[in-house]
Amino acid sequence: MNTADADRLVRTALREVAPDADLSRLRPDADLRDALTLDSLDFLRLVELLSEGSGKRIDEEDYPKLGTFSDAVGYLSS
Amino acid sequence: MAEFRMPSLGADMDEGTLLEWLVHPGDPVHKGDIVAVVDTAKAAVEVECFDSGVVEQLLVEPGTRVPVGTVLATIAPPGTPVAPSPAPAVASPAPVAPSPAPVAPSPAPVPSPTPDAPVTSPLIRHLIAERHLDRNALHGTGPGGRITHADLDRAAATTPPSAPPTAPAAPEAPPPATPAGASPPPAAPSPVRASPLARRLAAELGVDLATVTGTGPHGAIDADDVRAAASTGAPPTAEPTPSRAPTEAAPVGPAPVGHPPRGADMRAAIAALMARSKREIPHYYLTETVDLGAALTWMRDRNRELPVSRRLVPAALLLKAAARAAVAVPQLNGFWLDGQFTAGSAVHLGVAVSLRGGGLVAPAIHDAADLPLDELMARLKDLVARARAGRLRRAELSDPTITVSNLGEQGAESILGVIYPPQVALVGFGRIVDRPWAVDGLIGVRPVVTASLSGDHRATDGATGARYLQTMAHLLATPEEL
Amino acid sequence: MTTITYREAMRAAMRDALRRDDRVFLMGEDVGRYGGCFGVSLGLLEEFGPDRIRDTPLSESAFVGAGIGAALGGMRPIVEIMTVNFSLLALDQIMNNAATLLHMSGGQFPVPLVIRMTTGAGRQLAAQHSHSLEGWYAHIPGLRILAPATVEDARGMLWTALLDPDPVLIFEHGSLYNLSGELGDDAGSVEIAHAAVRRPGRDVTLVSYGGTMGTAMTAADQLAGQGIDAEVVDLRVLRPLDEATVIDSVRRTHRLVVIDEGWRSGSLSAEVAARVVEQAFYELDAPIARVCSAEVPMPYARHLEQAALPQSATVVNAVHEMVG
Numbered sequence: 001m002n003t004a005d006a007d008r009l010v011r012t013a014l015r016e017v018a019p020d021a022d023l024s025r026l027r028p029d030a031d032l033r034d035a036l037t038l039d040s041l042d043f044l045r046l047v048e049l050l051s052e053g054s055g056k057r058i059d060e061e062d063y064p065k066l067g068t069f070s071d072a073v074g075y076l077s078s
Numbered sequence: 079m080a081e082f083r084m085p086s087l088g089a090d091m092d093e094g095t096l097l098e099w100l101v102h103p104g105d106p107v108h109k110g111d112i113v114a115v116v117d118t119a120k121a122a123v124e125v126e127c128f129d130s131g132v133v134e135q136l137l138v139e140p141g142t143r144v145p146v147g148t149v150l151a152t153i154a155p156p157g158t159p160v161a162p163s164p165a166p167a168v169a170s171p172a173p174v175a176p177s178p179a180p181v182a183p184s185p186a187p188v189p190s191p192t193p194d195a196p197v198t199s200p201l202i203r204h205l206i207a208e209r210h211l212d213r214n215a216l217h218g219t220g221p222g223g224r225i226t227h228a229d230l231d232r233a234a235a236t237t238p239p240s241a242p243p244t245a246p247a248a249p250e251a252p253p254p255a256t257p258a259g260a261s262p263p264p265a266a267p268s269p270v271r272a273s274p275l276a277r278r279l280a281a282e283l284g285v286d287l288a289t290v291t292g293t294g295p296h297g298a299i300d301a302d303d304v305r306a307a308a309s310t311g312a313p314p315t316a317e318p319t320p321s322r323a324p325t326e327a328a329p330v331g332p333a334p335v336g337h338p339p340r341g342a343d344m345r346a347a348i349a350a351l352m353a354r355s356k357r358e359i360p361h362y363y364l365t366e367t368v369d370l371g372a373a374l375t376w377m378r379d380r381n382r383e384l385p386v387s388r389r390l391v392p393a394a395l396l397l398k399a400a401a402r403a404a405v406a407v408p409q410l411n412g413f414w415l416d417g418q419f420t421a422g423s424a425v426h427l428g429v430a431v432s433l434r435g436g437g438l439v440a441p442a443i444h445d446a447a448d449l450p451l452d453e454l455m456a457r458l459k460d461l462v463a464r465a466r467a468g469r470l471r472r473a474e475l476s477d478p479t480i481t482v483s484n485l486g487e488q489g490a491e492s493i494l495g496v497i498y499p500p501q502v503a504l505v506g507f508g509r510i511v512d513r514p515w516a517v518d519g520l521i522g523v524r525p526v527v528t529a530s531l532s533g534d535h536r537a538t539d540g541a542t543g544a545r546y547l548q549t550m551a552h553l554l555a556t557p558e559e560l
Numbered sequence: 561m562t563t564i565t566y567r568e569a570m571r572a573a574m575r576d577a578l579r580r581d582d583r584v585f586l587m588g589e590d591v592g593r594y595g596g597c598f599g600v601s602l603g604l605l606e607e608f609g610p611d612r613i614r615d616t617p618l619s620e621s622a623f624v625g626a627g628i629g630a631a632l633g634g635m636r637p638i639v640e641i642m643t644v645n646f647s648l649l650a651l652d653q654i655m656n657n658a659a660t661l662l663h664m665s666g667g668q669f670p671v672p673l674v675i676r677m678t679t680g681a682g683r684q685l686a687a688q689h690s691h692s693l694e695g696w697y698a699h700i701p702g703l704r705i706l707a708p709a710t711v712e713d714a715r716g717m718l719w720t721a722l723l724d725p726d727p728v729l730i731f732e733h734g735s736l737y738n739l740s741g742e743l744g745d746d747a748g749s750v751e752i753a754h755a756a757v758r759r760p761g762r763d764v765t766l767v768s769y770g771g772t773m774g775t776a777m778t779a780a781d782q783l784a785g786q787g788i789d790a791e792v793v794d795l796r797v798l799r800p801l802d803e804a805t806v807i808d809s810v811r812r813t814h815r816l817v818v819i820d821e822g823w824r825s826g827s828l829s830a831e832v833a834a835r836v837v838e839q840a841f842y843e844l845d846a847p848i849a850r851v852c853s854a855e856v857p858m859p860y861a862r863h864l865e866q867a868a869l870p871q872s873a874t875v876v877n878a879v880h881e882m883v884g
Binding site for chain 2: 033041059
Binding site: 301 | 841845847
């Protein structure tokens with residue numbers, strides 16, 4: 001998955017998980033859970049969407065690598 | 079023939095608005111089917127019917143507010159042929175209509191303590207104002223007692239108008255933002271002009287629109303006007319009804335519920351319920367720090383083998399432990415009603431769900447103690463999603479027997495919660511944090527959570543509460559048995 | 561980031577598509593030697609040759625029909641029609657063939673055709689070159705209707721449209737071609753299913769698309785100066801309409817103004833208003849307002865043309881009316 005696709009996937013997933021959030025104001029290095037007030041269920045759903053959308057298996061140990069927007073894009077496009 | 083009535087969805091609910099019919103006359107229904115959506119002051123709730131058969135007649139139109147217990151629809155025995163009728167409240171003489179008068183069923187379908195004003199459409203209201211007629215004096219002969227054009231003509235012929243009639247409708251108003259023919263002559267005693275949102279808020283906050291001054295477009299009452307009136311006027315109806323027929327007095331936990339756009343009115347509902355709790359319930363509080371090392375290790379091992387969609391979160395373990403402990407200490411699982419404790423028939427675990435954008439609902443996971451963990455997890459996900467979408471089911475709102483408030487990862491370290499009346503206990507979990515912890519004489523770092531119990535001192539004493547927290551800690555130490 | 565015009569973004573989208581997939585070709589009046597009536601395809605003939613950049617005779621019905629045939633035959637044609645007014649000559653092909661064949665063949669024959677055309681007024685091209693008829697096309701099942709209003713959408717919608725098995729019509733408002741905007745260096749295709757909130761706000765929702773997005777954004781800026789916080793929604797996709805985004809916005813703001821360069825009667829603005837009333841009636845705190853073009857053939861004289869078009873001042877006035 002290239003960076004543009006990963007970027008789009010993360011955005012689409014975040015829009016579903018936090019429909020009221022203004023992604024244009026989200027800093028790429030901000031902690032997603034803090035910035036978008038995601039609880040553990042929201043975060044699990046996010047991981048689920050990213051895993052489905054990218055076809056990539058995401059282990060629980062890798063959750064910290066999805067902490068910020070840029071981390072998540074980097075992780076999916078690596 | 080069975081009757082489907084406006085249910086009570088909370089101890090403080092006296093009336094509800096029928097929002098939507100999900101069935102039509104002639105549809106077969108089964109006990110437990112969702113047949114209607116009802117709006118309480120707090121949420122749109124899907125309501126199921128308690129009989130099987132065929133929907134015969136829908137007696138109340140969507141948008142109508144009626145007292146609890148009002149017959150909303152009649153249900154004929156299975157197999158009965160029912161002529162499908164295009165619209166609700168069409169009171170053409172039904173095959174089984176009990177009403178002796180075939181043509182004039184005006185207030186009949188809605189037995190309410192005070193006679194309701196006849197049902198009127200916006201056009202009819204406009205004409206009533208334009209012709210200076212008294213709405214309450216009009217007799218409706220249309221379907222469901224609706225006032226028809228002909229009724230107006232009849233009334234106009236017999237009643238001298240209270241003021242000289244003005245010219246017929248003004249020509250179409252040209253400016254783009256003005257609806258055509260919107261402005262009645264200023265001298266006319268017009269019905270209250272208020273926005274749909276303002277009307278909904280007024281109904282929910284118990285504000286009489288006739289007393290509100292409009293500051294919106296063309297002097298219409300808008301939502302802010304209603305909120306201002308509510309904050310200065312008499313408090314909204316927050317007190318529970320003192321007495322109700324025993325069948326209706328099901329021990330119901332009126333969770334402050336709603337969906338995000340409700341904003342101010344949900345705040346008002348939460349305010350009323352929490353104030354009632356603190357006014358009536360003498361709370362005591364206990365806390366216990368619980369080692370989650372074993373539980374989280376077990377959970378991670380389990381999750382490793384599973385796809386994301388089937389993984390657990392710590393909250394599922396905490397909820398399961400809270401439910402199991404409530405089985406072990408049944409004195410905390412139930413309701414305080416009429417000066418005594420009534421035990422719950424099962425553990426229906428209320429889960430406080432904070433809504434994005436503010437507010438709180440606490441619907442129940444039924445029989446939580448008996449659910450396998452993955453089933454509990456699935457229910458939790460479903461419940462949170464629906465709670466945030468504002469679509470909860472009647473039973474979920476009305477019968478939690480004990481509630482858990484879990485602050486989660488973004489929360490504080492501990493919570494001393496406020497009990498949802500008429501429940502007698504609230505369990506709180508703070509954020510899971512790593513702390514130094516003594517194990518077998520050595521200091522180690524362990525993930526721990528502060529569990530708390532808020533108890534109703536009328537129903538139990540601290541010793542019972544302490545036993546509950548201890549039981550829960552033991553359960554969390556052996557997660558494989560959860 | 562580079563600064564790029566809408567015209568260049570559209571050209572970059574076509575160049576990208578032509579390079580990525582050799583089934584893609586462009587045809588239309590003057591798209592080759594002349595570089596397109598609005599200069600969008602300038603240089604493409606030199607780069608891709610006359611087989612893939614094809615000038616056609618002046619017969620919209622013929623070359624749109626040819627595009628439908630090519631799409632049925634497995635190609636991915638991009639057909640350019642000079643203006644929406646002229647597209648009416650091909651309306652039979654678009655409506656009776658492109659939009660229906662998949663349905664009438666029981667799902668056997670998709671028509672993966674993209675038609676680009678200019679729409680809208682504001683450039684003194686008078687009543688036969690200036691109308692906004694995209695709302696008519698948005699009435700037709702079987703079509704997807706797009707209205708890019710930003711350089712990002714101009715750059716990104718075409719490729720996604722070519723991937724769509726159904727015919728897709730892209731409406732480019734003539735006044736946008738010289739619009740400049742920032743485009744990321746890795747900008748690529750964009751989704752074509754959702755509306756977008758271009759500016760968040762709390763007090764009123766302004767819904768628009770295409771050429772009147774600038775009008776809406778200007779109005780929002782003016783309102784902000786008066787302490788009124790307007791949210792601006794860009795529909796982007798006119799069919800199927802993403803009503804959820806509009807209704808969510810109205811649930812937040814409780815007020816709605818729809819800005820549409822089409823005529824008010826039977827318009828897309830009417831559709832948006834009706835859906836909001838159907839689905840969010842009890843969220844409305846004021847009557848819905850619409851700002852549309854005057855119901856006249858678009859005048860030639862500049863002052864009359866401007867008077868006929870939606871203006872930001874009219875939008876501001878409409879908001880004042882409803883905020884009270």
